[in-house]
Amino acid sequence: MTTTADDTLLLRRAIALAAEARDTGNPPFGSLLAAPDGTVLAEDRNTTLTDHDITAHPELKLARWAAERLDAATAAATTMYTSCEPCTMCAAVIQQAGLGRVVFALSGDQLLAIRPGNNRPPVPQEGPALLEEVRAAMEPYYRVKRP
Numbered sequence: 001m002t003t004t005a006d007d008t009l010l011l012r013r014a015i016a017l018a019a020e021a022r023d024t025g026n027p028p029f030g031s032l033l034a035a036p037d038g039t040v041l042a043e044d045r046n047t048t049l050t051d052h053d054i055t056a057h058p059e060l061k062l063a064r065w066a067a068e069r070l071d072a073a074t075a076a077a078t079t080m081y082t083s084c085e086p087c088t089m090c091a092a093v094i095q096q097a098g099l100g101r102v103v104f105a106l107s108g109d110q111l112l113a114i115r116p117g118n119n120r121p122p123v124p125q126e127g128p129a130l131l132e133e134v135r136a137a138m139e140p141y142y143r144v145k146r147p
Contacts, residue, residue, distance in 0.1 A: 003103070006038045010081040011105050013043070017058065018083035021045035031058035031082035033066060033099070041078065042066075058082065059090035063097040076100045084111050 003011070010032060017030020024047075032043035042065050044058040059082055066075050079101040080086075085108045086094060094102060128134075 007081070007103050010034055010038065010040070010079075011083075011103060013040070014081045014083045015105055017043055017045045021047070021058075025049055029058055029083050031062050031080055033062045034079050034081060035074075036077050036079075041070075055089070057087065057090050059086045059102075060093050063090070063093040063099060066099060067097040072098050079103060084108070 014030045014032055017032065018028040019030070021030055022028035024045075026046045026049045029046040030044070033041045035041055042062055044061045044065075046058055047056040048054055059080065062080060066078065070078070075098040078099050080094065080099055080103070082102065082104045084106045085104045086102060087108070
C-alpha cells in the first residue's frame with residue numbers, strides 16, 4: 001500500500017487514540033473518520049472493558065456514527081483510519097454504513113503475532129434450515145423499494 005503524507009498523519013492520530021484507550025484500561029485500538037480533504041469528522045477509541053460491551057470497538061462505533069449522521073454520498077467519500085485492521089464484525093458494519101475506504105496501521109495477522117492467542121474455539125454453526133419459512137418472512141421486506 002502506498003500511503004500519502006495525509007494518510008500517515010491520520011494513522012498517527014489513530015495510533016494515539018489506541019494509546020489513550022490503553023491508558024484507560026481498554027484494549028489499545030483507536031480510529032477516526034475523515035472527509036476527503038482530511039478533516040476529521042469523528043474519532044473514537046476502544047471502550048470494551050470500561051463500557052462492559054464486547055462490541056465497543058472504535059471502528060464499529062464510528063460506522064454507526066456515520067450511518068446515523070451522514071448521507072450515503074458523504075459516507076462513501078470518507079476514509080476510516082484505524083490502528084488495526086478491522087475485525088470481521090467491524091468490517092461488516094463498515095460495509096453496511098457505506099464508508100468509502102479503510103486505512104489501517106497493523107494487520108490482523110500482525111496483531112495475532114504480538115498478542116496472546118485467542119483460546120476460544122469457533123462457535124459451531126448449522127444451517128440453512130427452514131428455507132421456505134424464513135423466505136416467507138424476509139422476501140416481503142426486500143420486495144419493497146427502500147432508500
